[in-house]
Amino acid sequence: MSRAHNFSAGPAALPEPVLRRAQQELLEWGDARASIVELSHRGPEFMQVASEAESDLRNLLSVPDDYGVLFLAGGATTHQALMALNFAAPGQCADYVLTGHWGKTAIRQAGAYVRVNISASGEDDGFRSIPPRESWRLSRDAAYVHITANETIHGVEFRPAWGEPAPDVGEAPLFADFSSSIASEPLDISRYGLVYGGAQKNLGPVGVSIVIVRRDLLERAGQPRADIFSYASHLKSDSMLNTPPTWNWYLAGLVFKWMIEEGGVREFARRSEQKAALLYSTIDGSAGFYRNDVDPAVRSRMNVPFFLADAGLDAAFLAEAREGGLIGLKGHRVLGGMRASLYNALPLEGVRALTDFMQDFGRRHG
Amino acid sequence: MSRAHNFSAGPAALPEPVLRRAQQELLEWGDARASIVELSHRGPEFMQVASEAESDLRNLLSVPDDYGVLFLAGGATTHQALMALNFAAPGQCADYVLTGHWGKTAIRQAGAYVRVNISASGEDDGFRSIPPRESWRLSRDAAYVHITANETIHGVEFRPAWGEPAPDVGEAPLFADFSSSIASEPLDISRYGLVYGGAQKNLGPVGVSIVIVRRDLLERAGQPRADIFSYASHLKSDSMLNTPPTWNWYLAGLVFKWMIEEGGVREFARRSEQKAALLYSTIDGSAGFYRNDVDPAVRSRMNVPFFLADAGLDAAFLAEAREGGLIGLKGHRVLGGMRASLYNALPLEGVRALTDFMQDFGRRHG
Structure with missing residues (x-):
């Protein structure tokens, strides 16, 4: 047999050169005399892998210096809960622009922690369009405004033909689920307060997720929560508050290098x-x-x-x-x-x- | 170079036959014409991998039928927060027997959600011993009693020479962090309400964690929380409430098969x-x-x-x-x-x- 063309929505196709490299060094990484899967996350080998991956991702996406980059276990759904816990005060509201299945998931996760205001919804239209910016009813005191940059199931994406892909939402920071479209075109991160996504589409393997967050937002108190649910704690420990998913992070790093080379x-x-x-x-x-x-x-x-x-x-x-x-x-x-x-x-x-x-x-x- | 003897505490050594098998099939799994990393978690190939892994783990650990088994992203630290959210009512207390660094971590995570009662502590002794069962001061209304079966840093483990490794704690269910000693000897799961651990020591690669939980405990209301933080929801969806860390789950499954063969x-x-x-x-x-x-x-x-x-x-x-x-x-x-x-x-x-x-x-x- 030979490898097929894989149109899977995620987990999804990986670049063959990346898989070949991972295959070649699966038993011994560099001169470590062990697999990268077997090495301590705090040892020099993985620390090198981790910091190169971060720096490559920063280059690839032109991430401004005032944004932190996190590599965390779990996927986008986890972040949909964590963003409410970290950035909304108890009882505060958050605005959601609902454009498909994943926007609904985002709302369901946040609902336990914030008053959700659905500012606009494409549901009446079967999620075949995105309501025009002028129709959005934004709150005055929203902790943030959430959009799904690309809906993986319904196949709708904020595009220039619709208007500004990163719409102006006023004072509240714009949070966006970029799971399925990150790194597919230039992105002006400075227009967002937080960009997040599971890696398993454009960035690599499932099992690691990326959060790009404007650092000043981390000063918000948010809500009472365990340390492991705190983005500020994760950033302070360079995403190593606990043992990170090292192989997944490593494989994502190989994908970043491939994208840069391409x-x-x-x-x-x-x-x-x-x-x-x-x-x-x-x-x-x-x-x-x-x-x-x-x-x-x-x-x-x-x-x-x-x-x-x-x-x-x-x-x-x-x-x-x-x-x-x-x-x-x-x-x-x-x-x-x-x-x-x-x-x-x-x-x-x-x-x-x-x-x-x-x-x-x-x-x-x- | 050749592979060294690896004494790392986790991520840790993997069986070489497991790594060789994973290496051999990294580009094409079975006749899927794609890597297992690239296949949908809901497709027949990964569903087979996932269910075999669960059934092998159940056999390996003799898990009783009235216990659910979860394969989740994140590590033990995440579960230390989730167990409080899922099993303790707001304001309820939980008993912790503190025998080292990881017991402290468990307490820190739970502290946001429960009144922590430290029932016994080895700290005065520098965590060189485990306080005798008779000295534990257990609460009357604890949601659960938490122990760390083996302390990875301090090197203390509940052993027969100390007394019953799964101590009788009365009515409250016993919750135990088995991250670093699971599958290293027979375990009477029925003595525990919940057994959990990151996989990256005895069970395989980092990036997936295991929770074995008595099903009736999942009827507890716990505390308001996002669906993604609910064990009952995860169990109901066979650990696929969101995209699971498929490669890590797969590699753990290969380790289970290796352990059974050995x-x-x-x-x-x-x-x-x-x-x-x-x-x-x-x-x-x-x-x-x-x-x-x-x-x-x-x-x-x-x-x-x-x-x-x-x-x-x-x-x-x-x-x-x-x-x-x-x-x-x-x-x-x-x-x-x-x-x-x-x-x-x-x-x-x-x-x-x-x-x-x-x-x-x-x-x-x-």
């Missing part, structure tokens, strides 16, 4: 536009055989949900795709149908193989 | 006794060149802190040890000196190599 986020923005354009044009040009329902102004470059007009062909589509070396295409159970995720590690040739297959399948079954 | 926990109990006896007898027989201060009744089989009478020789000891293929021996900064961790993946020949080196070093510098 040309950085500008290059991945170019590739992402090209990959997404090819797939959407194939869908739109299929005379209704395939369908994507998202408002073109906010179609995600990362996750493309699509449906066959005849859902009775779904099983055949998936089986033939797999046969042809295209995996991870089954849609999320929330929406059904298909979904192709086009993260950084998926090459253009993977999308070409998919669109060729889609056209061929359409001809044979249309 | 003879299970009875065999590791035999090996652990033998390894610990060899090292302690070398220390005790060194005429004071080396020293371990722990009460022999509670000396840990897993973590052996020891000191050179002349601390001026520490650097030479560590350098020569490394030269001789013995790594991870530097003591934790809390105690200084040396520490040898003798987890399941470290073979007897590793301890022989260490004790031979210690005797030789002693002869040359004594």
Whole structure:
């Protein structure tokens, strides 16, 4: 067998050179005479890996100096609870702009700790569009305003065609879940108070998450909480308040180096536009055989949900795709149908193989 | 170079056959045509890995059916906060038996959520002994009683020579941090309400933790908390409430299979006794060149802190040890000196190599 083109939404495809390097040094890292998985997180070898990863990520994303970067266990969902605990005073409210499934998750986690104000919602529209900025009803005293930069399931993303991707929300800091679109294009971090995400899409393996936070926000008292739930404590200990997920951090670091070598986020923005354009044009040009329902102004470059007009062909589509070396295409159970995720590690040739297959399948079954 | 004997306290040595298997299939797992790191946690491949790991762990540890098993991101420290949130009512107290550094951590995490009663403490004795059961002052209304089964830094462990390793604490359920001694000998889980630990010592890689919990305890309301902090929600979703750390779970599963093939926990109990006896007898027989201060009744089989009478020789000891293929021996900064961790993946020949080196070093510098 050989490796397939993997369209999984996360855990997702990793760059093959990264996997090969990890494979080569899995038993012995450098001259440590042990695997990186076996070494103390406080030893010189892992400390080097950890600090290089942070510095590479800072370069890659142009993170300003007044922002801290955390590498923590757990995924985005955990941070959706922690951000409320850390940045909202007891009884304070927080504004949520709801644009899909993951925004709902964010609200559910925060609900135990803040008064949630849903400032805008795309739910009435089946999350096919993002409500215009003018319609948002922001609170006067919100601890923060939360958006989901890209909705992995519903396939909607804040894009320039919608308006400013980092919308002006006034005094309150803007918090954004960037799990599935981070490092796919240049990002003006200074527009955000907090950017967070699980690594398992564009940044590497599942099991480590990234938080980029404006340092002055860490002075907020937040709510009574255990030390292990405190971002300030994590930052003070360089993400080593407890034993971090070292191998996951290491693998993310290899992905950062690969992205830098490939040309950085500008290059991945170019590739992402090209990959997404090819797939959407194939869908739109299929005379209704395939369908994507998202408002073109906010179609995600990362996750493309699509449906066959005849859902009775779904099983055949998936089986033939797999046969042809295209995996991870089954849609999320929330929406059904298909979904192709086009993260950084998926090459253009993977999308070409998919669109060729889609056209061929359409001809044979249309 | 070749692989050294690794005495690191965690992350720690892994069985070489496990690393070789993981290396071999890192690019393609089975006929999935992708790495296990790249596959959806909800796909058939990882679901198989996950359920086999749970069933192997249940067999290995003889987990009774009325206990749930969770595989979660984060380490023991996170659970020290979560157990208070999940099992103590607001304002309720919990009893802690403090036998070293990690007991202190447990108390610090829980302090935000429960009234902590320190029922007994070995601190006045420098954590060299465990206070006798008769001296513990247990509360009448404690949500639970917490012990640290083995203290990784101070090297004290509840042993038969001290009394019943799972002490009778009356009505309140006994919660125990087994991070550094789980699966090193048979364990009567039914004596505990909750057994937890990070995997990075005897069970595999860092980045995944295990919770074994009596199901009826999950009916307790606990305290207001986000869903992601709820053990009941995690159990209901088979540890997939959010994306779990799949590779870490997978690697732990390979370690479980290795332990079963090697003879299970009875065999590791035999090996652990033998390894610990060899090292302690070398220390005790060194005429004071080396020293371990722990009460022999509670000396840990897993973590052996020891000191050179002349601390001026520490650097030479560590350098020569490394030269001789013995790594991870530097003591934790809390105690200084040396520490040898003798987890399941470290073979007897590793301890022989260490004790031979210690005797030789002693002869040359004594």
